[in-house]
Amino acid sequence: MAMIVSGEQTPIARKISTHAVIRTVMANGPISRADIAKRTGLSKQTISEVVRDLEQDGWLKPTGRTDGRPGRTAITYELDAAAGLAVSIDLGGTKIAAAICDLLGNIVAELKVPTDRRGGIHLVEQFCRTISDLNALAGTSSDSLRLIVLGTPGVLDPATGHIHAAPNIPGVEAINLRQLLSETLDIPVIIENDVNLAAEGERWRGHGIDVDNFAFVALGTGTGMGIIANGALLRGARGAAGEISYLPIGGDPFDPGGFNLGTFETAVGSMAMTRRYVGFGGRQGATVADLFNAFECGELSAVAAIEETARLTALAIAAIGATLDPELVIMGGSIGARPELVEAIRRYLPRCTPDPPRIEISHFGNRAALIGGMGIAVDHMHDDLFGVDLGEP
Amino acid sequence: MAMIVSGEQTPIARKISTHAVIRTVMANGPISRADIAKRTGLSKQTISEVVRDLEQDGWLKPTGRTDGRPGRTAITYELDAAAGLAVSIDLGGTKIAAAICDLLGNIVAELKVPTDRRGGIHLVEQFCRTISDLNALAGTSSDSLRLIVLGTPGVLDPATGHIHAAPNIPGVEAINLRQLLSETLDIPVIIENDVNLAAEGERWRGHGIDVDNFAFVALGTGTGMGIIANGALLRGARGAAGEISYLPIGGDPFDPGGFNLGTFETAVGSMAMTRRYVGFGGRQGATVADLFNAFECGELSAVAAIEETARLTALAIAAIGATLDPELVIMGGSIGARPELVEAIRRYLPRCTPDPPRIEISHFGNRAALIGGMGIAVDHMHDDLFGVDLGEP
DNA sequence: CTCATTTGTCAAGGTAATGGACAAATCGTG
DNA sequence: CACGATTTGTCCATTACCTTGACAAATGAG
Known part of the structure; x- marks a missing residue:
């Protein structure tokens, strides 16, 4: 009923500081706490607190030390890439390409299988099998997956995610692929047109x-x-x-x-x-x-x-x-x-x-949509984890 | 050099609260402090402080009292429309339409004059005369103007504001109309294609x-x-x-x-x-x-x-x-x-x-661009005055 | 080894926001 | 008209977060 401007638990100010720290770490790679303080304008004290919390929650990890310059060596921190894993799936008429990527967008595992021609509900099963194959390949667990991005041909309703016209793939217009997959694996699923994903891929790491x-x-x-x-x-x-x-x-x-x-x-x-x-x-x-x-x-x-x-x-x-x-x-x-x-x-x-x-x-040829799905997944994980919402009255 | 996340003077938290208050007041018309508190989720105490500051700076003003309901009557506050005035000008091949609007988008004065066919530098002079005519009409002063939005035909460079091709108006491609007008009157000037402004007008208050x-x-x-x-x-x-x-x-x-x-x-x-x-x-x-x-x-x-x-x-x-x-x-x-x-x-x-x-x-016929300029001006004034910037590392 | 330099922690202080208590003001009702 | 119910707005104590300044820790250079 009432609009909540400050977050439920974490106060808004700390959220903003955390956000600034994360963004600084992502943009500047391995970086020391003192350096973060200089770049964000926040005090060393605050940075130490925020970094300690983030490390405890598994988002940041120390990766090394500075050297070669005078003064005390600093511990450098980096995003713990494994803290967030996502799956990108490109559903094509003949082939399904899928990959697991981490929080930094590194590809941890990737594979390609022929599409189950029976379509419809069988695709959901095939996705689940493929994801568990990917997990086996990467040595990861299904539990650490946070998000699935699914690219399909056809026109998608932006609100419901319903597929309107996908001529090459039978039986997907009758079911809500997004919802089924999401409920089966209990993970949020984003569904997006494959060409849109290809564009996102080029935007993320291509031309x-x-x-x-x-x-x-x-x-x-x-x-x-x-x-x-x-x-x-x-x-x-x-x-x-x-x-x-x-x-x-x-x-x-x-x-x-x-x-x-x-x-x-x-x-x-x-x-x-x-x-x-x-x-x-x-x-x-x-x-x-x-x-x-x-x-x-x-x-x-x-x-x-x-x-x-x-x-x-x-x-x-x-x-x-x-x-x-x-x-x-x-x-x-x-x-x-x-x-x-x-x-x-x-x-x-x-x-x-x-x-x-x-x-x-x-730049990516027929992998563009798969890459784009990863880009969306990474952006979405970042927003989810570190985004700041000011509310809207 | 160093990124400043918290604002120079006002701390970020208060800025966000202020922003929330302003948005709530704008969206909900005359409103009491208690009501703002309920809608924003902030405490009554905080709202009272923020409203006091805003009233002192001239942005808010008390407009009336509640009645008809049980309980103590509340003082209702509203944006002081006159705290920010802007000019919208629609430069056409044959006519110039211009208007002054306030912070709430109310039209305070409006007029139309034939375009000076000599074009170029003479247009700047004509704009200045028109603006002072508008001021006379509305009983306002040039000092309280915060922004001018100028709509012109032709393709505009988004970065510099330079006009590339305006067949109906002579001598505007050689000069930087935006910069000249801005320097002459010492007010920021936004220049925008007239059809884009018409679209903005419909978005703001039309279809x-x-x-x-x-x-x-x-x-x-x-x-x-x-x-x-x-x-x-x-x-x-x-x-x-x-x-x-x-x-x-x-x-x-x-x-x-x-x-x-x-x-x-x-x-x-x-x-x-x-x-x-x-x-x-x-x-x-x-x-x-x-x-x-x-x-x-x-x-x-x-x-x-x-x-x-x-x-x-x-x-x-x-x-x-x-x-x-x-x-x-x-x-x-x-x-x-x-x-x-x-x-x-x-x-x-x-x-x-x-x-x-x-x-x-x-919905607005040939006034659409003029209205759109006002919409942009109002949005821009709001952003300028009450926008929250989180910085970008 | 010593000094300059940089990192990181500790302690104290300030600002903003919260929550609860309470006074003020008004409506409805007997 | 009085009284309770209700809502507004202020005061006060407390909490959370951030900053400043002092200082210990650690390292390269001479």
Whole structure:
């Protein structure tokens, strides 16, 4: 009923001090208490108290001593990485990638398994098995896991976490995957669109470091985009921000047939690409890999197919640029990350938009979403543990 | 050098309490000290002290007493609106609108003058004259002004405030309007794109209240869009977010001729509309107003011109929707706010995009940017006066 | 070994917030 | 009109946190 501004137990002032100490330690690596005092402006006394509490609770640990300078040697402290472990899972149509990471974002264990094609409830079981495999691999225990971040294809409701449309994975629209997994393992689960996670991955440790406005464009079987705007993930009102499948580019958007897949996806998805290749005179039944091989050999129909895809993608990036004004567009996905395609896009872009954004190929390739999940997990653990909430009247 | 976490003079704890009190008073109107205590969770004693300090500094003032309920009557306090005044200026190609508002966002004085066509430095002089006219009108003094928010057309550099392209106003690209005005009057000046301000206006007190994701689309002589994403203004990397003039819609984006105005603006600006009207057989030399009059009379060429503009705008909104997933699109500008056009857009939209956003006509019409400037000014004054900064190591 | 230098602890003092007691002021009711 | 119930606002003692200054501990340089 009444708003509580000071925390339930720990008073607000000590919370803020603790927060400042943690942030200083995280930003400056192994560091002595005296140094923390200088950087935070708090007194040595206070720092000693806060550090003692944090060490008792297992968050900080002494890691070494200073030397080489005059004066008494100082004990240096560091975040105890093992104090918080999290799992990141990237659920794909054919494969599941999963990893355990610690509080500092170090990868402790990582593995990949084929997706259980039965989908639905069987996926929950598979996740649990995979997590226990990861624990065995890393020598950790399920008890020390604090959080699971799950990346899936499809549009997610920002509020409930319900998956609206995931064409490649059967039986996930009927169940609440997030809730089921969370209740089974008794751990909080964050669910997020996989392309959004890929964008987060690039922001965390890829090309997007220190870039406040960029987009991750994925082209593969389907199309999608993750947006970082003002330094944060942009989900939109219904979680459908970045659903570029429906861009009115590459076809007639008023054609009711385009509603199933979306105009843009119909024009540049892998189906469209091979169809176009065949249309230009390429070999019947060719896959996208065949197409790029043919391009390598200089086959004209392959060149034409890729050029057209690049032209349409450049138009899409122009539309995105006119809306979001990103500094950078990162290309990913089995098609989008191909250097030949990206090179062609770079050629087309300045011809259809003034002041085009920089174009880069994903730094993490198909691991971007997995990495992004870890980034979110680490940020979330930090917020959870050390965040300061001022309340909202 | 050293990071100061606690404020220079006022300790952090008192700052937070003060902040909580201010927010509670702002949110709950006239309110007694006991009530503040209940809502914030702080003790009555603390509230009394904080309120006494705030009253001494002129921020709060007692406004009345409670009655009608059992128990001792309470003195109710309110923000002293006159403690902070700000100016909002909307610089247009033909007119300048300006207003003074107080800390609560009440409009104290408002006026409109024709823009000095000589532009450049003369605008600074005109702003100063207008502000002193406003002061005379409101009976206030220049000394109590804390902030000026200036809205202009064109793309602004988010860092420097430099105006990059403002076709309607001569001589503003060569000078730093923000800096000049700020130095002349010795008041901080915030400069912002006018369509962004219009979006802020709708967010503050228009259709965008409590809507975290929406876009304000302006169609008139030119085209533009202001974006509220995640509840905040989206400027993009170079301040060009929402520059929908360059959307690759309504023409061939690879046509080098489209670079001057942008493909979309070339297709739906007022020039394009009248040209299209004439092309469909309308009267030579007709203005946009004539066109809408003709539509009113059921003239087929006018109907066709408006239908085509609506069709293209629906496509643009589809593209914006695929990127941003707004809950709402607010239409503004001399053309965009026309009900006939909006009605047509509403008809076209479901045919080219699934799950289309709500479409509304601007709540403030051509005053939206002026109102938005006030909203920003009020928010900024609040942050300035009562914001809590935790520092950043 | 001695001195300068830096680290870390101890003790004392100050500020802000809490909680309880209590006076002040008002409404409702007999 | 008096009295109890109720709410407001102040006073006082106590607690929690942070700071200052003094001082012991530990180390490199000469």
